[in-house]
Structure formats: structure tokens, C-alpha cells
Amino acid sequence: MPAQLAVGASLVLMSAVLAVGASRFPAEKGFTVLGAHVYPYAVAVFLGIVGVSISLQAAGLRSPADVSDGITGAIPGGKAGALWVTAGLTICALLIAHIGFVLAAALLFACSAQGFGSRHPARNLAIGIALALPVYWLFTIGLGVSLPPLVNAWI
Incomplete structure (x- = not known):
């Protein structure tokens, strides 16, 4: 190819x-x-x-990974997939100041995974949190960059 x-x-x-x-x-x-x-x-x-x-x-030197666990057999995407990813981006942009970076990024990941064909929303949210936490810590502690807090109160 x-x-x-x-x-x-x-x-x-x-x-x-x-x-x-x-x-x-x-x-x-x-x-x-x-x-x-x-x-x-x-x-x-x-x-x-x-x-x-x-x-x-x-080049044919490596076979594609088996991605059948939780992923539909059809090629993901289409209008529904694009809507899920767009919804995730919109939710993240609108809520990041209110619910914090970690939860907003986790919701973005979960919506994007749903758009790409995953059918395990709770697992996707957990994976999103697991990915966002180290990013948050690396940026705030490692680089000193101020990201919205882990959880921000609706004050």
C-alpha cells in the first residue's frame, strides 16, 4: 500500500x-x-x-493487530463517528474550566473512542482518566504549566 x-x-x-x-x-x-x-x-x-x-x-513485514475486542467489524467513522468526535471536542471546550482538565480530556477520549467504534463507554472513560492524569501531572509539576485543576467547583 x-x-x-x-x-x-x-x-x-x-x-x-x-x-x-x-x-x-x-x-x-x-x-x-x-x-x-x-x-x-x-x-x-x-x-x-x-x-x-x-x-x-x-511493507507486509508486520500484520495488523487484532482489534476485535470491543470494536465493531465495520470500518469506523462516517457521519455518526464524526458527530461523536465533534461532540467530544465541544464538550471538552465548554466544560474544561468547570470540571477540570482531567475529566474534560477523559470525556473527549470516551467520545472519540465511541466515534471510532468502541462500545464500552465506561472502560473508555476509565482509560481517558488514566491517560489524562499523567499528562496533567507532567504539565503542572514537570513543566510548571497551569492547567485547569483536577476538579473545579461550580462556584
Whole structure:
């Protein structure tokens, strides 16, 4: 699949460009626990892994993972999927100041997973919380970036 191979190669290239850019960040930490270069490097590594994986799959050297657990057999998406993802983005934007970053991001993840075919909303919400908590801690503690609190009262 040439298109899939092009996507994989593009992700690897973006990973390399991001890593070069991150190498130019100053190494001093300043008032944060981690330096500013840590997060771009982490994203570069993630993009590189995904790009290599997609490229290997496109070249036929790796078979697609079995994703039948909780995912419908049809290709996800369409109008219903787009509506779920759009609803998640809208909910997140409207409620982040009221319910906090973690819950808003978890709702976004759950709605997006629903839009991509998952039929386990409670599990998706739990996964969303599990993914959002470390992000919240890394940004607030690691970088000193102020995100909306874990839970914000409706005052």
C-alpha cells in the first residue's frame, strides 16, 4: 500500500525534524522539574515508533493487530463517528474550566473512542482518566504549566 507507506515515512520524517528541533532547546531546567526539550523528544520517539510500525505493516513485514475486542467489524467513522468526535471536542471546550482538565480530556477520549467504534463507554472513560492524569501531572509539576485543576467547583 503506497499511501500507507507514505504516511509511515512522513511520520518518521516528522519525528526526525521534531528531534532536531528539540535538540536546539536549552538544557537548563529553570523553574521546572524537566527541561523544555523533554516533551518534544517524547513526542518525536512516539511518532517514530508509530511511523516505523505503519511502514512495516505497509511493507507486509508486520500484520495488523487484532482489534476485535470491543470494536465493531465495520470500518469506523462516517457521519455518526464524526458527530461523536465533534461532540467530544465541544464538550471538552465548554466544560474544561468547570470540571477540570482531567475529566474534560477523559470525556473527549470516551467520545472519540465511541466515534471510532468502541462500545464500552465506561472502560473508555476509565482509560481517558488514566491517560489524562499523567499528562496533567507532567504539565503542572514537570513543566510548571497551569492547567485547569483536577476538579473545579461550580462556584
